[in-house]
Amino acid sequence: MQVQGKEKLRVHIRWMIRRDMGEVLQIEKGSFEFPWFEEDFVRCLRQRNCIGMVAEHGERVVGFMIYELHKTRLHVLNFAVAPEYRRLGIGQQMIEKLVSKLSSQRRTRISLEVRETNLSAQLFFKQNGFLATAVLRDFYDDSTEDAYVMQYRIMNETEEYESSNRIHRLAG
Template structure:
């Protein structure tokens, strides 16, 4: 079974090598451990991972503040791509945002990342503009995309039940075990 876990500092440390390997395989300028730890400590940041057994399949990181969500990072292990897991992460983030009365999700994506742009467009995101020379490693612009969450005609099953993923939390205990406690989101 695949579960969605919250990555606290302790849980990130437990899965650090797996997460950093996915990050390195996914991006030309990958985040380092410090960036992930900063997000785990940030009170407006949500850092979740898909876990099967003791293996991390992917993760998502986003900020929720000022009535909006800003998607910072999403990645799936190369061996598990094109199985609906990225879509499952987006749906969980979207459902959580709706439960918090959030109406918009924003993100930046490289123009050269055609696969990601296609993925976001398929998920309903629309291009809204550009940020000039946003990516410091190459000077590449960023395409700003957004998703309006106003269409509430989707059923809860469509919003919540993506790819057989259940939502659980991991308040890492002293022994660094990740809890399997199920959290029912208010949808």
């Protein structure tokens, strides 16, 4: 399979362990103008509802995601792919892993914030089924930048039925 002229790269997505931190920090620094520090990762991952996962190719960590488990949603706090491994389908596989954790009975959505200037992330998440749902003014501590709240949502059976009926009525 081709992804924008490059081969799609299969990765193994697993729990983040302490030994991964050096590679995760390297990806973080290569990805963001205002990167997290190791203390930020450690503080976050010590919380009971916070999960860290890495995408591994061979013996190398090529991407990571940090998210929180909430009653009805997953909230992505940090998500990055190493610059030299972008556009190879790794981020999409990471999103698929998150989506597989949703269910119509419990957690039905994934939410995250994206900087207003991070157009590539906005487009990436949009291509993967996320919709911008709100703007958070002056959201970040390190700048006066706004954030877009983006959400991915699965429908329960009632919503799917109502949606298909609405489409049927419009088509008929």
